[in-house]
Structure formats: C-alpha cells, structure tokens
Amino acid sequence: MPWSRSALAAALLVATPAAAQQLTADEAARVDTIVADALKSSGAPSASVAIVRDGKIVFAKAYGDQGPGMKATSPAAKYQIASISKQFTAAAILLLEDEGKLGLDDKVSKWVPDITGADRISVRQLLSHTAGIQDYWPQDYDFAAMQKPVTPQQILDRWAKKPLDFEPGSAWQYSNTGYVVAGLIIEKASGMKLLDYLQKKIFKPLGIDAMDQDYAVGKGFPQGNHRFALGPVRAARPAAHGWLWAAGELAMSASDLAKWDIARIDRKILSPEDWATQETAIKLTNGTDTHYGLGVSVGNRAGDRTVEHGGEAVGFLSDNFVMPEKRFAVVALVNADFGGAQDAITGGITDLLHPLPPPVPVISTDLYRDQLARKLFDQLRTGTLDRSQLTEDASYYFTAQATGDYYTSLFALGDPVSFTPRGKPRLRGGFVNRNYDIVYADGRKLIAITYAEPDFHGKFEQFLIQPRD
Structure with missing residues (x-):
C-alpha cells in the first residue's frame, strides 16, 4: 500500500x-x-x-x-x-x-x-x-x-x-x-x-x-x-x-x-x-x-x-x-x-x-617513471646520487668525475621551473627510452635522455643531461 x-x-x-x-x-x-x-x-x-x-x-x-x-x-x-x-x-x-x-x-x-x-x-x-x-x-x-x-x-x-x-x-x-x-x-x-x-x-x-x-x-x-x-x-x-x-x-x-x-x-x-x-x-x-x-x-x-x-x-x-x-x-x-x-x-x-580507509591512489607506469626521473635528476644536481636506482652499466658511467661534473654544473642553476616528458616512451635495445625537457627561470633549457628497464620498478640504464636549443 x-x-x-x-x-x-x-x-x-x-x-x-x-x-x-x-x-x-x-x-x-x-x-x-x-x-x-x-x-x-x-x-x-x-x-x-x-x-x-x-x-x-x-x-x-x-x-x-x-x-x-x-x-x-x-x-x-x-x-x-x-x-x-x-x-x-x-x-x-x-x-x-x-x-x-x-x-x-x-x-x-x-x-x-x-x-x-x-x-x-x-x-x-x-x-x-x-x-x-x-x-x-x-x-x-x-x-x-x-x-x-x-x-x-x-x-x-x-x-x-x-x-x-x-x-x-x-x-x-x-x-x-x-x-x-x-x-x-x-x-x-x-x-x-x-x-x-x-x-x-x-x-x-x-x-x-x-x-x-x-x-x-x-x-x-x-x-x-x-x-x-x-x-x-x-x-x-x-x-x-x-x-x-x-x-x-x-x-x-x-x-x-x-x-x-x-x-x-x-x-x-x-x-x-x-x-x-x-x-x-x-x-x-x-x-x-x-x-x-x-x-x-x-x-x-x-x-x-x-x-x-x-x-x-x-x-x-x-x-x-x-x-x-x-x-x-x-x-x-x-x-x-x-x-x-x-x-x-x-x-x-x-x-x-566501519568506514573504509581512503583508497590508495593508482599511479600509472609512465607517471611513476616520470617521478623517478625527476628524483634522480635532483639527486645528480645536489650530489646525492642513489646508485640502487642504476643498472651496473649506468653505475659504471657515473664515475666520481662524472658525478662531480653533474653536481657542479647543475647545482649552480638552482631549481628548474619545469621538468616535463618530451614525446612518448619508446622501446630500444630492451630498454624504455623516455626524454624530458628541463626549463629554468632564466630561459635556459636542458634535455634529459633516459633509458630504463621496462618493468614498473626498473633501474635506469642511462641518464644523460645535455643542453637544448
């Protein structure tokens, strides 16, 4: 009724x-x-x-x-x-x-x-x-x-x-x-x-x-x-x-x-x-x-x-x-x-x-790798490199001289105003290539060219910083 x-x-x-x-x-x-x-x-x-x-x-x-x-x-x-x-x-x-x-x-x-x-x-x-x-x-x-x-x-x-x-x-x-x-x-x-x-x-x-x-x-x-x-x-x-x-x-x-x-x-x-x-x-x-x-x-x-x-x-x-x-x-x-x-x-x-706990944010592989790349860049420019994130070859590349040059040349630039992906990830030689544009307040531009193992927590095989026009 x-x-x-x-x-x-x-x-x-x-x-x-x-x-x-x-x-x-x-x-x-x-x-x-x-x-x-x-x-x-x-x-x-x-x-x-x-x-x-x-x-x-x-x-x-x-x-x-x-x-x-x-x-x-x-x-x-x-x-x-x-x-x-x-x-x-x-x-x-x-x-x-x-x-x-x-x-x-x-x-x-x-x-x-x-x-x-x-x-x-x-x-x-x-x-x-x-x-x-x-x-x-x-x-x-x-x-x-x-x-x-x-x-x-x-x-x-x-x-x-x-x-x-x-x-x-x-x-x-x-x-x-x-x-x-x-x-x-x-x-x-x-x-x-x-x-x-x-x-x-x-x-x-x-x-x-x-x-x-x-x-x-x-x-x-x-x-x-x-x-x-x-x-x-x-x-x-x-x-x-x-x-x-x-x-x-x-x-x-x-x-x-x-x-x-x-x-x-x-x-x-x-x-x-x-x-x-x-x-x-x-x-x-x-x-x-x-x-x-x-x-x-x-x-x-x-x-x-x-x-x-x-x-x-x-x-x-x-x-x-x-x-x-x-x-x-x-x-x-x-x-x-x-x-x-x-x-x-x-x-x-x-x-x-019995309220549920807040959901754990789901992060995509690309976003996670972008965050790791920015973290490694900050380590290089501040002289605090964590070698556990590097493959054997990458660790070999970052000698004392290399890490010293990265630190002295990048630290003086201060914090960049942006660190953004450049293009889409691509496979090469069994690694995933991701590149990043780095821009500073004075207009200076750099590029990070990275290769990493393909899994979510893969180590970096390469992390090169070069000037960009």
Whole structure:
C-alpha cells in the first residue's frame, strides 16, 4: 500500500527503549538519515533495522508504514526473511552431522533417491549451490503456480527430476530446489518437522521468536508490497503455502536475526568447527572460488572477513551482513520486493560505523617513471646520487668525475621551473627510452635522455643531461 510522508515522519520516532542509546546521538541520527533516504529513494514503505556492535545489539528501530495489519510501527514486527533462512537450514544439517545422523559428503540418494543425479550429488553440494539441480524460482516475481499450495515433493517432482544443469561440483548456480531437498533430508535424519527441529536446536536456546513465514500475514504482520516500474506501491498477494519452505521458510524481527548473528560472532549453538565450515567458500572442481559457503556468501571488506546473505519473498526484501572478527552485524528488513533499500541501509550503516580507509591512489607506469626521473635528476644536481636506482652499466658511467661534473654544473642553476616528458616512451635495445625537457627561470633549457628497464620498478640504464636549443 502507498505510504505517506507523515506516516514516515511519525515512525522515525519509534524505537526500542535504551537500545539505540548505545550509539552516540550523532551516529543514531545518521542511521535515521540513511534509512529515511533509502526508503524515500526506493519507495519502500517501511524498514526494520538492528545493529550489533561489540557482539551486542545496540540499536533496533522500525521506520515507515508497516501496513494495515499493524497497530503501530514496531521493531518487534516479524518480516519474511526468505533466503536468509538458508543459513539456518544449513546449520541444521551441520548439527545433524554432529549428532552422527548424516554426513556432509553423503550422497543424496541415501535420503532422497528419486531425483536426477541423486547418486552423484552430495549434501554439501546441495547447501553450496553446486549440485546442478535446476532452480524452481529464478524469477523476481511470483509466477502463476505460486497461487496454489505446494508440497516439497511436488517441487521436486517438477524441477528436481529434470536433467542436471551441470555435473555436480563443476559450476555454481543458485538453486532453491537444492534447499528443498536439504529440508527433506533434515526431516528424515532427525525424525522431526524442519521448523520443529530449528525451534528445538537453535531458536529456543537463543531466545529467537521465529515462525513459518507462510503464516506471517494479515493482522499483526507487515504488509508486503510490489511496484511495477515507477508506478504506485501496491499491496502484494502472498504466495500460497509451501513455496519457500526450507529455501526461505522463516519470518522474524530484525533483532531476532541479530541474535543469530551474535551466536555466529560468539561461536555459540554450532561448534567453532561447524561455523568455520559454513563460512568456508566452496571451490569448484576446476579450483574456481565460488565465494559461497553453506547458506552464506563469504567475502572481504578492506581486509575484514564478511558473511552475508539476502532474502526475497513476495513483497519483502532483506539483508543480513556480518563481520565476525569486528563483532559487528547489521540487519535490514523491508516490506517491498523492489528498490534495494535493504542493501542501501546495510551498506550505509556499515560505512558509517566501519568506514573504509581512503583508497590508495593508482599511479600509472609512465607517471611513476616520470617521478623517478625527476628524483634522480635532483639527486645528480645536489650530489646525492642513489646508485640502487642504476643498472651496473649506468653505475659504471657515473664515475666520481662524472658525478662531480653533474653536481657542479647543475647545482649552480638552482631549481628548474619545469621538468616535463618530451614525446612518448619508446622501446630500444630492451630498454624504455623516455626524454624530458628541463626549463629554468632564466630561459635556459636542458634535455634529459633516459633509458630504463621496462618493468614498473626498473633501474635506469642511462641518464644523460645535455643542453637544448
């Protein structure tokens, strides 16, 4: 449904007591600006944000219009987190492996034998999107079949019995279908319903209030929203039951998702070894790095390891970004499946609280060599020649007499007013020839004729100074 400026302005004041106070007043105000700008530019009606700093939730706040099902905008509202759920499905597999009930390298045929390639696909490949099973929902919209309820087996019958898109392990391709297979394996290995197992092993121990996203609709829940091109924001009709299941089955608040991030940071619930396994990028059979572990994307930000995943449900987008060693995380949930506000929010807050160092200027080879030539010229005219910049032949040329003559004849001229490249570099005899015009205030002109080894840090083979008309 459309949102109004007045609703947004009022909702900016909704926050959990005390949590936001652990940010400075300036930081909190800038977070408000980041979120407000993201909502305005994208048209998303609302956002719910949680920030973890030093391993603790220090900020939890909701913004905007969460829809007619909500009495007031609340940071406790449960948004559909969609594919962020995959890391919980993967965690369940890891826990079951610890219980001795399955192995990551078990073949799928042990549990779900009636799909294509079951005897060649491992459980690990399901979780890392390297199994080759065709994705049943590549679209960024809900297709016609999603208006009717579906079972996991029906999904597999339609998509997982097709020929594989590639040989297992040889390529990476996001596959919701692979996670449906993984969900069935969890239920068979544990003897429990998927959500019941997650509640017992993860959510209750962490105090997370999570639920099946199929039921997170209507009164008491945010309204999902669509937008067609730049048209008005419109309420989205939820998909029928069963379509996301183990590939994206959960709804929870931003703070509850942040509790899971804290468990990741503290290495709780899962063993440190299991966390490391989930966060280790899988490599293909040809050695290519997929930058994806088991249910999470893994990367690097200015030297800091990152663990991230986004989610897309009908009418909802989400992003969960963690820097474990920094003990930092940020969650952004929005009730719109367009616009990318969730990424703008997590990116903006990360840049605010962990600013990137200034970029190192990239200098071209020619500019670098020009700077080295000027430096060597100044050394010659001041009698401070650094022979480490010279080849053996050039060092032989600069005898005591030569360096003395360079010094006495050039020092008296003072600093030149310009030292500029003359023409373009050219190859000769395995060296790069670069020449320079040298001009003094009194009009005197010299030329430097240089040869140097061709690599970036190559030594000078020649550095001659001559008068120029």
